[in-house]
Amino acid sequence: MNATSSSPANPPAGDWRIDRDRAITLFGPVAHDWPIEIVEETGSTNADLMARMRALPQRADALARPLVRVAYLQTAGRGRRGRSWVAQPGDALLFSLACVLPRPIDGLAGLSLAIGSALVDGLRTLPVAAPGQIALKWPNDVLLEGDKLVGILVETAWSTPDATAVVIGIGTNVRGADALAAKIDALNAGADAPAVPGTTPTALSRAWPNANLTDTLAAELNALEAALKRFGEAGFAPFQARWNACHAYAGRQVTLFEQGKEIMRGAAVGVDERGQLLVDTASGRETVTTGDVSLRITGGGA
Structure with missing residues (x-):
């Protein structure tokens, strides 16, 4: 892993950055080999990696291993349907993962759900209270006690009959849920609509007071490593039962x-x-x- 210098504006107090040595200790054997870039600020980690993937030769072996790019601050971060992702440096884990899956584009059905299922499993390995309260909302969100904890955005850079280059953007609210909710309320000032269940932001610190970017990154990447391999081999079908077991709205x-x-x-x-x-x-x-x-x-x- 490597990190650049320069500092984001108005960073929070305390030791909030990713601890490189601790992250390496926590990574599983395969994640150890992944190139992981950590930058202070960028427009969008998804956009950064999409540009790189488009420059690759369109072959199944174009990328030897997944590439991860983490940013403490994204000035043009995006969520599903083009929504902005609002986060203060140190409060959210914002990263994108680029890989080439050995499947055509029509074989990617359910990829974002498989990613969500993996993230739930990864986050449940952390010392959170009531890990069963980390659940899934169709199609692209992870919830904590019914509120939005993680957002997922999947984009494709190119596709051939036997491979597709994808970039997976993941934003996890780790700390500062109250400040985030206040900021979103300010952005929506004047709107009379009540809060919508499943869209109100929350943070991992709600269930784990010592939540930090380092442990969260390691837990998520370790879970994603196995999930990407499994999805590449068999698509979404192996994830179906697990996703349904974590479905927040089952029967509702x-x-x-x-x-x-x-x-x-x-x-x-x-x-x-x-x-x-x-x-x-x-x-x-x-x-x-x-x-x-x-x-x-x-x-x-x-």
């Missing part, structure tokens, strides 16, 4: 929206072998793909 009444308009409501059952959401509606079981679809507990708003 939900409403689905597309571009702000309600398209369906019913009981969330789980996901199928391609990561599609199964919903029992008044007219029968429906299957929902991802795309520009958002899910809320019924009555929670859009």
Whole structure:
């Protein structure tokens, strides 16, 4: 791993940076070999790695091992559907992972869900209170006690009949949940809508007072190493049962929206072998793909 110098604006007090030596101690044998860059500030780690992946030859062996880029501050961080990712330096673990998966683009169905499942398993290895409260919300979020802890953004740089270059962006709120919630409230000033369950931000420190970037990074990368290999070999199917076991809204009444308009409501059952959401509606079981679809507990708003 390597780190650049220069300092982000208004960093928090205390020892908040990633401890290089401790991280190396915590990494599993394969993650030890991954190139891991740590920079003070960038626009977007996803954009940085997307540019590199597009410059590679379009072959399955174009990248020997996953490449990880961590930034303490992202000035143009993005979430799903182009939303901004708001975080103060030291409060959130913000990184992207680039890899070439030995699958065509139509074989990537459920990748973001597989990543979410791996992150839940990784985070549950940390000394958090009630690890079972770390759960999954379809399609791309990890929740802690019902509030948003982790966001996932998957982008593809190129694809061939036997390989796809992907960049996986992951943002985990580690500390400072109250400050983050206040900042988001300020950004939404004037909006009359109540807080929507599953979208209110929370932080890992809520369940682990000593939460830090170093241990969180190691736990997540160690879980992702095995998950990426497994997904490359067999797609989402091996993750289906695990995802359903961690489903935060299993059996609950939900409403689905597309571009702000309600398209369906019913009981969330789980996901199928391609990561599609199964919903029992008044007219029968429906299957929902991802795309520009958002899910809320019924009555929670859009």
